[in-house]
Structure formats: structure tokens, C-alpha cells
Amino acid sequence: MSNLSKPGQPGTATENFFTVQTDAQDSTESVDVTGIVNSVSDFLPESWVPYWDKVQSIPLLGFILIVVLGYIVAKVVVAFISKAVTQLTKRTKSDVDDQLVAILRRPLFLTVFFFFLGMATKSLDLSEALETRLIKILASIVVLVWIMRGFKILKILLDTLSRASDRFEMIQPKTIPLFDLTGKILIFALGSYILLIIWGINPTAWLASAGVVGIAVGFAARDTLANLFSGFFIIADTPYKVGDFVNLDSGERGMVTNVGLRSTRILTRDDVEITIPNNVIGNAKIVNESSGRWEMRRLRIKVGVAYGSDVDQVCDVLQKVAESHKEVVKTPTPRVRMRGFGASSLDFELLCWIDKPVLKGKLSHELYMDVYKTFAEKDIEIPYDKRDIYIKEMPGS
Incomplete structure (x- = not known):
């Protein structure tokens, strides 16, 4: 009985049970980043492992060799990918692909180099906690670099698509700020999610809080958001x-x-x-008024003449008034139409086109003045309301 330890003492079955439970719970909430970065011996042939073990007997020497090898491999990978992409895109007229290749060189280099740097860290005699922390820091730096480069790539793509607005009507200089803001939010949200996973932080609670905040902001700024989406x-x-x-x-x-x-x-x-x-x-x-096949605007000048007037003469006069005006366009040609029989006049309409809608008021005034003066010269009467009074008998007669 003396060999039985009390619950909670080191080495007891009770403590081991709780330790296993805690480790299992932590493993479900985080991702083991150190497991992604393997040691060098995992990549070497079996015949080379003994030689590497001898080199690793001097930890600093092994660290330096892996760092140098990682630098060389990163340079080779970046050069190979750049050359391959350049060969595929050299026939394009745009320089966008060249800009994208230049932007991606640094994050590609850091990704490969930091992977080897993580393996070099494992070759040192460091504690497991310190080794894990260093690898997480390296992974976080890589994610941050990709986020920053993602912002630049987004800007280049939006600028390029806005210049091709005939093919992408939704992306125009006015809508670029909205697309830019939306894209940056998505890139930042994805990067933040990856960082939380790297550091073993459960993102579920953060996502739930963000959802609640988003709903509250949506209700508070619904009018602003409605205007924003309508403007888009x-x-x-x-x-x-x-x-x-x-x-x-x-x-x-x-x-x-x-x-x-x-x-x-x-x-x-x-x-x-x-x-x-x-x-x-x-x-x-x-x-x-400025849309349609042309930017030109049609004017309608309504004119009434007295019954008994020569209708052919009226049409000729109105046609010449429009054609003689210097700001009335020649094509389409002006035309005159008789529209009906009024209560005291024959109703005509002069139809002509002007270059810009802003001239509508000015040219309507000038054409009405010209029609009145020409009708006066040609003795064409413009009727007006008349009242004839018949007195059946005089008062007091």
C-alpha cells in the first residue's frame, strides 16, 4: 500500500489521465505548425543520414549549412518561376504580368527561405517551447508579407481592369474605391484567420463577435449602406x-x-x-436627354395658322426658317408636320435637331422669334382667341 500514490501527485495515473485530456483538447483548437517544418534528415536519402548526423554534432555548423542551402534554393526557385512565367507572358502587350512577377519574387523567396530557416532552427539544441515559438514567428512573417503583397496585386489588377472598362463595365474609376476596400478587407480577414490558427487561437469566438458587430453596424448605418450600394x-x-x-x-x-x-x-x-x-x-x-443614338436633342416648335392659309406655303416657310438657322443641324434634316385642326387654327409642328440639350431653351426662343417675323413678312396670320357678341336687343328699347 505504501507504493500507491495519492491522486494529483506526480507520476500518478490520475495526473497522466488529465494531462492526456488537456493535450487532446489543445490539439483540436490549434494546428501544429512545427509539424509542417520537418528536420533535414527527413528529406535526405538513408545513405546520407549518418553523414548529416556527424555534421549535426556541431549544431551551429548544421544551422549555417541549412541557412546557406535555403538561400540558394530560394534564389533558384524564384529565378525558375520568374523565367517560366516570363516565357508564358512575353507575347502579351500589357506590362501587368511583369509587374506581378516583380511583386511575387520577394514573398516567394521568403516562403522558401523561411521554410529552410525553420528546419535550421530544429538543428539547434533549443527547448521545444522556444523552437515552436520561433517557427510560429517565421510563419507569421511569411503570412504578413503575403498580405502586404496581396494589397499591391489588388491595386494593379483594379487599375488594369478599370482601363478596360469597355469589357468590365462594373469596374470603373468611380467604383475602384469600393472594390479596393472590399478586396483589402477579404485579404486581411483571410490573413488574420491564418495567423490565429498558427498561434493556436480559436477563431470561432472572433467570427461570432464580428458577426454581431456587423449586424449592429448594418442596422445603425442602413441608410448609408443603401446609398452606397445604390451608388455602386x-x-x-x-x-x-x-x-x-x-x-x-x-x-x-x-x-x-x-x-x-x-x-x-x-x-x-x-x-x-x-x-x-x-x-x-x-x-x-x-x-x-443626352442618351440615345446621338447626343443631339430634337426640338418641337408648335405653330398655329388661321383657317384659309396656304398650307404648302406654311410648310415651306417653316422648313426654310429651320434650315437657315446656323445652330440647327443639317442631318437629320428639319421637317414640318401638320398635326390637326384646332378650334381656331391649323396646327403645325416644326421638327429639328440641335447639337446639345443645353441649347434647347435658347434655340427654341430664337426659332419662335424667326417664325413670327417670317409669318409677318409673308402675311400668314397666327390666330388668337376671338369672341363675337350679338346683342339681341338694346336695354330699355
């Missing part, structure tokens, strides 16, 4: 662009001066700037 789709769909003349549901008409991710600004003909949230304008009916 407006820029991607381009129902209008800067410089276009649009008509709003509320009756305002003006030129679009800015299309942002939060709002759209319109300068009216009264030189008043209107700022409209994208969430509002995205759900409204917008008439874009």
Missing part, C-alpha cells in the same frame, strides 16, 4: 454620367456634375446644385 450599381449600370442632361420626377432639369458612391449632384438651369441620395435617385424614373 448606378456607376456600374451607368443610366447617366457626368455631363448628361436629365429630367427628374420632381420636374427639375439639369446637368449631372458628379456621380459619387453616396449621392448624385445635378446643376439646374438656374445655376442651383441639387444633391440627391443615390438610394432615392436609384428608385426614381430619370429621363436622360
